[in-house]
Amino acid sequence: MSSHDGSSVTLAEDAPKPPAPTRKDSLKNDLLNDTKGLSTAPVQPLSVTDPVEGKSDVAVEEAIDTERQNTLPPKGYVAVPLSKFGFVLVFIALALAIFLAALDQTIVGVALPRIGEDFGDFAQVPWIGTAYLLTATPIAPLYGKMADIFGRKACFMFAIAVFEIGSAICGAAPNMVALIIGRAIAGIGGGGLFSLVLIIISDIVSFEDRGKFQGIIGAVFGLASVAGPLLGGAFTDSHLTWRWCFYINLPIGIFTIVVVFFALRFPQPTGSISQKLARVDYLGTIVLIAAVIALLLPLQLGGSDWAWNSPQVVVLFIVAILLLLLFAWIEMKVAVEPVIPPALFENRSVPLICAIAFCLGAGFFSVVYYITFYFQIVYGDSPMKAGLESLPLMFGVVIFSIICGQIISRTGYYTPLFFTGGALLTTGVALISTLSESSNRGMQIGYLLIAGVGVGNLIQTRVIGAQASVSPKNIATVTSTVNFFQTFGGVIGIAIVGTIFNNAAADNLREALAQLPAGSPPLPFDPATAPSAVTSLPEPVRSLVIHAFTQALSLAYKCALPFTALILVLAVGVKQYRRQGGPPAAVVAE
Incomplete structure (x- = not known):
């Protein structure tokens, strides 16, 4: 919770000694601390549409919670004002980032048989999807806290750059191992694109308009999901080959990188690099990644490579549960800045x-x-x-x-x-x-x-x-x-x-x-x-x-x-x- 600013409240001489702070008081102090340095324009009354009659603690807390969400983001998260043209350009770039991330989830599936045929290695084909999932899924929740520590723009640039590098490796892969490694690298970046785009939009768009613009982002996600199999099939069956299922990410991604780099500006988060690195919850991060991977492996390989009742599957499920419990304990009792704050x-x-x-x-x-x-x-x-x-x-x-x-x-x-x-x-x-x-x-x-x-x-x-x-x-x-x-x-x-x-x-x-009838030939495939x-x-x-x-x-x-x-x-x-x-x-x- 935020610390108090040291200011005192003057009480009447005959007033009784104030009671110990309650959760309401803490929420109020958080609200004051969260909004320091922001615009002092008057805020009109806000209401919970499911109000509680009277002045109960629940009603007051709900009102405070409502008021908190209507303030601007803390200083350092608010982007430098954009012109209307600049906003449109940045929004298009962000939408394209979502398009790439969603497209990548569906475009490859159509090409998998041809990839296995070209490399003569059908046994490793399932790992093309599994490798991406094993890196993209556990790293996804980390980007939120990293965006708070290192800044939205820096994290977005890192994510899309890593995604582009992984895509380039996949497109140029000389063998199946290189392709799988490229997919794992792409997942490290792709796992953060969905969240970072929505986070940045919440910083540059008013709360009232957020639904409108995030609705467009949802539409882009849907379009990309449709376009994936169509483009994947078209590339695979043409002279461009399946490699363009990955190369297509490069020109679109480069355009997005250039626009965001030059057009979108956020104030630098306070603190030196060493101070920012010191804020990272390394223990929680490592345990969460290990827990999710331990859970994903049996889900991906169970029923195919491993039987569901095999020792590998059972042990990994048990390890995953224990690690998730350990992660919860770390976040609640150990971490100073938790990856996923219990609050x-x-x-x-x-x-x-x-x-x-x-x-x-x-x-x-x-x-x-x-x-x-x-x-x-x-x-x-x-x-x-x-x-x-x-x-x-x-x-x-x-x-x-x-x-x-x-x-x-x-x-x-x-x-x-x-x-x-x-x-x-x-x-x-x-x-x-x-x-x-x-x-x-x-x-x-x-x-x-x-x-x-x-x-x-x-x-x-x-x-x-x-x-x-x-x-x-x-x-x-x-x-x-x-x-x-x-x-x-x-x-x-x-x-x-x-x-x-x-x-x-x-x-x-x-x-x-x-x-x-008896003696019928077996199925040919x-x-x-x-x-x-x-x-x-x-x-x-x-x-x-x-x-x-x-x-x-x-x-x-x-x-x-x-x-x-x-x-x-x-x-x-x-x-x-x-x-x-x-x-x-x-x-x-x-």
Whole structure:
């Protein structure tokens, strides 16, 4: 908590001795300390839209919490004012950074078979994705605190530069080992881009307008997710080859680096390099990275390289749990400046929104990851065409991310969107789980669109709600923490849904093939690894195989429903803060 400034309050001579400070007093002192050196323009009254009648401690604390989030960020986090043209240029550069980070998550998957073929090493192909995930996921929550210590701009430049270096190594890789190393390096930078862009936007845009601009960022994320498989397929099948799946990052990234370097200026954070380095929570950082890696390895390799009940998987899960408990103890009892400050979770809205982000990641990425498999196995689509078939999902994300951003900016309300988003996403996933080989195009488009609209309601709301629930000094850490939970939810969701799908598909296929006459030849290929070739099988084998896999997909999606439905339950406890005026936090000069 912030220290007192040494000033005293004059009391009447006959006044009784003041009582010991309460948590309300501490919050008030924090508010005063957080806003020193900022604009002294009068702040209009703010209110919690879910007020508590009377003057109870809860009501006062809620009012104080609301007031805190409406102040400008602490000095050193506020960018030098931009012209309107400069703001547009910087925003485009930041949006392109999000585009690159999102594109990189989807563009490579289409190229994996060709990469394995070119290098003659199919056994190591899964590590292309795993290497990126093992570095990007654990480092993501660290960028928030690093942005507070070393500055937003410095951290952003570091992240995108490392991402570019990793992409260049991947594009020029002479062998599979070099490519995997390049992916790991790219993950170190890519893991911070999502959070840093949202953090910088919160510094250069007023609270009222934040929803509008973060809605656009959500739309860019959706567009990139669609463009990834399309561009990946186009590059892989052309003379440019799969290497341009990585080279495409270079010109876009260089443009972003140049614009941010010259156009975006933040005051230098106070303190020398040695003082800044001394503020880093090294012990917590190391333990968190080790814990997340220990958890990710069995989730990525379990069920394929390792059996789920193998000693490797069991030991790593136990180690991960112990390390996470150790990390929590370090953050609460040891760290002076924790990577994830425990104080973030004093307001119940923050842990609830983190849980919502986790469930969103688990539900959304499970749909994205496996819906293309449906189109490949039912229609024999190529990966690129299957990506086109899933456009309604991303169309809903893009359009409604922008619409909901506008709603938040115009009304100040974000909690209703947690309910509409959770309801629509749950409905969409439930309907998608009913898709079969006999479903028509209208059903496929409609169900995907409903799920996409649900995600569009949630994708930017989670960040805005979390930022509104903390003081300005904690915006960076809460943003990176929420993004980490969404990413990690995606990992968990895909692992659970994938395991259920693989087991169900194997069982269904075995039962289906048992219906064939004795002496029937075995399948010439594994449908799980070559789904597009299933339609080339003769009848009745083709129908049996397609039905076996669509039933497995249906079961897998049903198992994703608890995650999406839980969003509705969690949203009940999220507090609504509404701004009713006051000085804007925007740094855009007229």
